[in-house]
Amino acid sequence: MSVDGLKDATDEPGWEVDPDDDWGVAVVETVGRQLKLRREAVGMRVADFAVAIGYGEDLVYKIEAGKRIPRQEYLDKSDEVLEAGGLVSATWEDVKKVRYPKKVRELGKLEGQAVEIGVYECNSINGLLQTPEHARAVIGAAQPPYSPDDVARMVAARMARQSVFERSPAPAVSFVLEEGALRRPIGGTMVWRQQLERLLEVGRLHNVVLQVMPMSSDTHSGLDGRIELLKFADGTAVGRSDGAFNGRPTSEPRHLRILELRYGTIRAQALSPGESLAFVEQLLGET
Structure with a gap:
């Protein structure tokens, strides 16, 4: 998929963070902060990192600021570029739950x-x-x-x-x-x-x-x-x-x-x- 295609796919509706979901906000902010620290630790600028993973700079800023829920593909590519040994990819287990409203998560957990x-x-x-x-x-x-x-x-x-x-x-x-x-x-x-x-x-x-x-x-x-x-x-x-x-x-x-x-x-x-x-x-x- 092209860079534009990836960016468009991730910018589609449904990947915003619900500000009323405290747990979801905490998860996305923590993952974003971890991604930013790892990127800075290897000396990569946002522009270079965006090119390396195939996404737009604006999306990288949003994810690192905890304003956007990253897709699994984004995390996997980031893990590869940052040589995180699977630690970044593993965050998907929590991140994927953030997309689901709090009430539905609770019902889904019981079911x-x-x-x-x-x-x-x-x-x-x-x-x-x-x-x-x-x-x-x-x-x-x-x-x-x-x-x-x-x-x-x-x-x-x-x-x-x-x-x-x-x-x-x-x-x-x-x-x-x-x-x-x-x-x-x-x-x-x-x-x-x-x-x-x-x-x-x-x-x-x-x-x-x-x-x-x-x-x-x-x-x-x-x-x-x-x-x-x-x-x-x-x-x-x-x-x-x-x-x-x-x-x-x-x-x-x-x-x-x-x-x-x-x-x-x-x-x-x-x-x-x-x-x-x-x-x-x-x-x-x-x-």
Whole structure:
């Protein structure tokens, strides 16, 4: 890739530091300061360093000042030019997390530790199941609108959460989605088709159970809103629901029993996993 290409790629939206994220700011400032000290230690001017790594001077200044999140390629190239022996490249493990909003990092951390995940989603397709294109369309439709930087950051965060499907040992994951959300062609026909294909792909994983709540159901225990339940290896759990406990996460056993009862009832009222995959296949065939 050309120098201009690299510069353009790194200057795209989503690589700014959120000033309200204290941990993220500290990480990026620390990495920037380390890069500056290492560059000065080998006697390289910013202009020379920029040419050596293939990025613009302005970007180098921004990264060293902690004003811009460096890409992995930037860190790897810097490590090579500065002969850092992998120490600069290793900072990517923390740097990559800075792109994701604080609240999403916390949710992703919990999902990444859970051995069981149960989700009922009432108005949309759950973020763990969304394609990048669908996520971009959903987030981009918000009012008041998010900035392009915020949209890019939120889409990246949503995709990062999906690493839960790559864990070993795999957690047991179950979803209940509303038929209405599956019929809404968010983003247009092609994006909608890709999203339905993604649901089939994930729904066929050995550790995932996907169910659909049909519009024809005359009994529905999920009208109070979204539910999420996370259980951990040490026997603890956390849950939350839009319609209970002010929508806040709770680990109180009494509260969890209520959420588990609601979620279990919703699953019983929904189509079976086999019927649900057949329903998604039917929708896909109708598009």
